[in-house]
Amino acid sequence: MNKRYEIVTTGGILSTNPPLAVVYLEGVFPAAVSTGVKQVTQKDMTFVPMLLPIQTGTRVEFPNLDDTYHNIFSYSPTKRFDLGRYRPDERPIPSVMFDQPGLVVLRCDIHEHMRGLILVIGSPYFVLTDIEGRYRLEGLPAGDYKLKVWLDSRTTLERSIKLENGTTLGADFP
């Protein structure tokens, strides 16, 4: 999870480098009672992790681990927020609740080059692939679903799948 990669923009399309993908199951699931708190830290003038998939309703904290101010904000339609300037010792740690699915681009008003992505997913079943694109989703409920793969800010692949109890399904995307 802490492997180093970066967010790149090509023709206005945000992706990771080296390329990572988020694989998740889309369907109708009972709302999560508590999804816990995730963190995206600012360390060495970068967001860590740069790409964070979370379930809708998850609160994300943005702890400042640098010795300077940061001003994390997002103008993304999924979630607009502006945490204002804060120092590393800011308490409580500034955080944002992400209550809609979609992509959120994180920026720092002070450090223009900083980019981070939070992919808010309306499903508890998601996983980040490794560099080779391998993934494994476990404990999935049986039923008919759509299996989706987020590749970049513009590209999400999907496939209908039928899951049965006690089985393992292989699904490869080109």
Added chain:
Amino acid sequence: MMLVVFAVTAASVILAQRNIATTVKRDLERQFQSDLAASHAIQQMRQAALAERSRALARKSRIHAALEDDALDLLYPSAQDELLDVRENNPSQIETAGGKQIFHARFYRFLDGHGAVISPTDLRQAGALSTAEERQLALGTAPEKIQTGYLLRDARVGEEDMDEIIAIPIASTENGGPVGALVLGFRPIDVPVADNNSPTKSGIWVAGHLYLPGLDNSSREALAREVSDAITRSQYQEKSFPVDLNGQPFLGFYRQLNGGSGYPPAYEVGIYSLTDSLARQRRLLWQFTGVGVLLLAGAFVASHFLSVQLAVPVEKLAVDSEENRTQRARAEEALEVTHEELQRSARFSADASHQLKTPVTVLRAGLEELLAGETLTPEVRSEVSTLVHQTFRLTSVIEDLLLLSRMDAGRLKLDLSPVNLSQLIEGWLDDLDALPDPLSLNIETDFPADLFIEGEKRFTTLILQNLLENARKYNRTNGRISITVRTDDKWVHFSIGNTGHTIPDDAKDHVFQRFYRGVMGENLPGHGLGLNLARELARLHQGDLRLISSGNDWTEFELRFLLVRLTSEKSIRQP
């Protein structure tokens, strides 16, 4: 001559006037360009400052976020703080030119990644524009370079108002590609900015509209039409042209301001009043004309004076020439008359001589026949003998006259050859010895032997006989005759002197005249032709005969002949 002077002077005046007109026009254009350059410097300074501002703006995260993350509604609020000092919201700002703020925008707008205008939510901050005005700010695409243009503001009918617009690209911080643009609108910079009294006025022409403050509406519309025509006709991006506005002459000039811009082509239009310069040119023309007229007048007076000076001797020459001609004509006429008279006289002498010779010969023959008769008494025989002797004299006179008339008519041509003068003298001396000598003359001679002269012997003999006869005839008793011959390089000088009758001074000039016997006395034989004949013949020999002296019982003549130096090759014609 006057025409040449006039042409040269006129050409000089015209050339000088044209030269000055060209110089004035060039000075005008230079001043014009200088005025325009001042405003361009301000525009460039402003653009440079704005470009830097826009670069800083494009780096702002919120601007990027608004443009890239579909949060255009947050664009203007995000830029508000950044552009606070760009807007002309403070009337007391100090950077003014012509009373206008030149570094502060009247409005600003953002263009999105497709070059379309993003309308602001708060017009107070971004500056109000009508929909039509806002539409003019759009570009086909987000620009990669700074674009300049002019915005036609909604104005009252018959008026024009424009703002200068500058579109500054906003580039992605990640890849440098354009994500939008910031368009700022400014009041145009009027030219001249420093001197309101300058004859230069400048403005902006866009799409048939002309914004030129300080020009009345009718002039502005007329100028706009002229510029539109000039731009349509010419492919040049800049050009100067003459134009009349309200009857006043101007020098117009246009130059494209925004070549390569995505906004409609805009031209800077300048006019320069020619009223003063034309007045100056007219003044100069008058001055030149005045100088030219003075020059011509001077040249006229000078040339007239010169021609008068030159004409005096020429006229005198003409008069003299006329007189000479008249005199010559008269002389020729007289000569002709003389010649004719001479011819007539010579012809008469010749005719008379020929006519006389025959009867004299007949007379002599008759008389000689009478003498031969036996019937004559001694007294009658003596008388007849005297008459025969007279016929010989008469024949001699007739022959002399005949010879003279031939010479007068130019018909006597000598057949020249070497003649032995010494021999001739000796022959005569021998003859003299045979004659009676009543005067007991003493003859002295001094001449070299075999002295040759150029002549024809019978005529040379005649000359010598005449002179020797005279020397004997006019001598006195116990008198003396001296004959001397000497030579020089060319001539033989034969001198003959004799005692006896001398020639009076007043007669000396006439002794060579025909029939002149002067004071010689009628009792001496002769008919007044001898000396004349001798001289004429001497001259025919290319020599001469002249009287050396006469007085104190001594008269001396000198005869001159051409000397002949005989060589072995030359032969002597013997008589």
